[in-house]
Amino acid sequence: MTWRLARHCHPCPPTKHGKQWCWAHWTHEIPRRDFVGVQYLTCRAWDESNNTQPGDLTWNMTGMGSNHYFKIRVHSIDSDKVSFDHPTEPGTLEGGWMGSVAGGYKIPKFVVDNEHLRFASEAREFKPPSIPSAPPPMPSKTSDHSVLQKQEYTPPPLGAKLYRMNEIEEHDSEDDAWILIKDRVFDVNRYISEGLHPGGNASITMNAGTDATEDFEAVHSAKAWNQLEAFAIGYLDPRDNPATVSTSAYGTESSRPTSLSTPSSRLALTTGPVNLLQYALSHPEMYGDTLVGEAAEAAAFNRMWQGAQRDAGDAPVALDPKRWIPLVCDAKVPLSHDTILLRLKLESESHQCGLPVGYHLYLRGERNGKKVMRAYTPSSLNGTLGTVEFVIKIYFPNDHPTFPEGGQLTQYLNAVNVGDVVEVKGPMGHIKYVGCGSLLVDKTEHIIDRLTMIGGGTGVAPMLQMIVAVLANPADKTKIRFLFANKTTKDILLKYTLDRLQRENPDRFSVHYTVSKGDKHWSGSTGRVNKKMIEQHCFPAHKSQAQFKTVALLCGPPSLEEDTCIPALKELGYGSENIIQY
Numbered sequence: 044m045t046w047r048l049a050r051h052c053h054p055c056p057p058t059k060h061g062k063q064w065c066w067a068h069w070t071h072e073i074p075r076r077d078f079v080g081v082q083y084l085t086c087r088a089w090d091e092s093n094n095t096q097p098g099d100l101t102w103n104m105t106g107m108g109s110n111h112y113f114k115i116r117v118h119s120i121d122s123d124k125v126s127f128d129h130p131t132e133p134g135t136l137e138g139g140w141m142g143s144v145a146g147g148y149k150i151p152k153f154v155v156d157n158e159h160l161r162f163a164s165e166a167r168e169f170k171p172p173s174i175p176s177a178p179p180p181m182p183s184k185t186s187d188h189s190v191l192q193k194q195e196y197t198p199p200p201l202g203a204k205l206y207r208m209n210e211i212e213e214h215d216s217e218d219d220a221w222i223l224i225k226d227r228v229f230d231v232n233r234y235i236s237e238g239l240h241p242g243g244n245a246s247i248t249m250n251a252g253t254d255a256t257e258d259f260e261a262v263h264s265a266k267a268w269n270q271l272e273a274f275a276i277g278y279l280d281p282r283d284n285p286a287t288v289s290t291s292a293y294g295t296e297s298s299r300p301t302s303l304s305t306p307s308s309r310l311a312l313t314t315g316p317v318n319l320l321q322y323a324l325s326h327p328e329m330y331g332d333t334l335v336g337e338a339a340e341a342a343a344f345n346r347m348w349q350g351a352q353r354d355a356g357d358a359p360v361a362l363d364p365k366r367w368i369p370l371v372c373d374a375k376v377p378l379s380h381d382t383i384l385l386r387l388k389l390e391s392e393s394h395q396c397g398l399p400v401g402y403h404l405y406l407r408g409e410r411n412g413k414k415v416m417r418a419y420t421p422s423s424l425n426g427t428l429g430t431v432e433f434v435i436k437i438y439f440p441n442d443h444p445t446f447p448e449g450g451q452l453t454q455y456l457n458a459v460n461v462g463d464v465v466e467v468k469g470p471m472g473h474i475k476y477v478g479c480g481s482l483l484v485d486k487t488e489h490i491i492d493r494l495t496m497i498g499g500g501t502g503v504a505p506m507l508q509m510i511v512a513v514l515a516n517p518a519d520k521t522k523i524r525f526l527f528a529n530k531t532t533k534d535i536l537l538k539y540t541l542d543r544l545q546r547e548n549p550d551r552f553s554v555h556y557t558v559s560k561g562d563k564h565w566s567g568s569t570g571r572v573n574k575k576m577i578e579q580h581c582f583p584a585h586k587s588q589a590q591f592k593t594v595a596l597l598c599g600p601p602s603l604e605e606d607t608c609i610p611a612l613k614e615l616g617y618g619s620e621n622i623i624q625y
Contacts, residue, residue: 204277215252245471319377350427351515360397392429402472499599584616
C-alpha cells in the first residue's frame, strides 16, 4: 500500500477556543495510469500528535466503534472513464461494495468520465469561501458607553493632539517615519537616526506610516513599551479609528471574518521535544515518496544553487515590505530531530521574492490568541521563482529550562500543513551583498577580498545565503572562512550543505565547527569560540590598503557576538568599522 499526502483545509473559521466544528476538505490529484492494478482507494487522517485511524473497525471497552479507514473500490478503468464503488449508498438506497460483500445488493456505479475529471485540477486550486460569523446584535441607544469598554477603546484625552490617518501615512520613509500603536502616534525619527534598534532601522521603517500595533506587540518586551513613551506626539483622530466605526455599526463583536486557511487554531499537543526526523523515518507512510532528512537537504541544495545562478530579472515581485502577504505552504518536511524545511508558494511560478542577498523576511502567525512573528533568512535565493524556502529550527516546550513554553512562532510553523497559509512581509535588512566583493552595510560600501564569518546556531541562515551567492558566481573571487558554533553535534544545522560547499570549492570556502559538548567521534573543536580559535580558523585582519581587505561578519546570540567575538577580533587587529553584526 502506498500513502500520499493530500491537500487539506478547514472551510470554516475556528471558534474562540481554537476548535473546528465543521467538515474538513481534502483534495488529491491522481493520474489515471496510477489506477492500473489498484483495487481500493483508502483515506485516513492524522492528528497533531501523529495518531492515525485504525485500518479496520474495532471496539473499545465502552462499546464504542472507532472511525477507521474509508475505502472506495476501483471498479473499472478504460480509455475515457474510471468508475468507483463507495462502501454504501446515501440514505436507504441499496448498493455499495460493503453491501455486495454481504451478498445482497445490485451495485450501482459511480462513474467519472472525462468531462468530470476536470474536478481534479479545479479542486487543487480550491479556495474556501469566507464564511463570516452571524451578525452581532445591534446596540441599544443606551449601550454606547459599555460597547466602547468592551471594545477596549479609550477616547483620546481632552485637548490631546489628534492626527488623521492620511497625515500619518505621509510619514512612511526612513528619512521621515511615524508609526501608530494602540491609537497613539509616535515620531521615531530621532530613534532611527541614533541607529539603536537591535534589528536595524529596517525593522522600524517597514511599519512607517502604518498601524504597527500587531507587529510591535508580537516581538517587544515591557522595556520596549517604556522606551516608546519618549516618542509619543499625539493620538489617532477618532474619525479614523476602526474601533469607533465598528462599535457604532455592529455592537460588541467584530464582523470581520477570521482567516480560514491558517493553523492558528491548531495548538501543539506536544509536551516535550519530539525527534521529527526519527518519527518520519519510522512512519514512511506519512510522506510517501517525499524526501526527508539529508536527502531532502541535498535536493534543497540543488534548488538553492540553481536559484543563485539564475537572474530573476524583471519577474514580478510577490512580496511587499509594507504589507503582510499570505503564502500557501507547498511542502514541510523534517531535516533533523528539530528542524524542518518549509516551502511557501508565491503568487505564481513566474514570481520572485525580490530578495537582495543579506536581507530577510518576516513570518507571522497566531498562537494562543496572539500574533507572533520573527525574522527569517530564506535558504533559497532570489533566482528561485515561484517559491521561497526556509530552514526552521523548532523550539519545543520543556526542551530548555529557561524557555518552558518553547518558541511560539516555531511551534506555529511546526503545526502548518500543506495548503495552510503563512503571512510574510519583506524583504528588509541593513546588510546587502551586491556581488564581486561589494558589501553594503546601511549606506556604507565595503569592497572586500576576504570575509571572516562567525555564527552560532540558527545564525547560519544569513551566512549561508551570502556564501552561496559568492560561490555560485564564477566572476566573484571573494574568499570565505566560516567558524560555526553549536551546543552539540546534533544541533549543527545544514552540515551536509556546508560540507558540500567546502568540498566543491576548497580554494574559496572553508568551514570549521566547534561544539560546547562533543562525543568520542567528534573531530572538530570543543568549547566556546575564543581568540585562539578565531586566529586559527579565520582570516587575519588587513593592516594596510595594500593587503587583502578583510571584514568580519557576525550572527549569533549576544553572548557570542558582544562578549566573545568582538573583543577577540579587536585584539587580533580588526577595526570596529570592519566588524559587522547582523
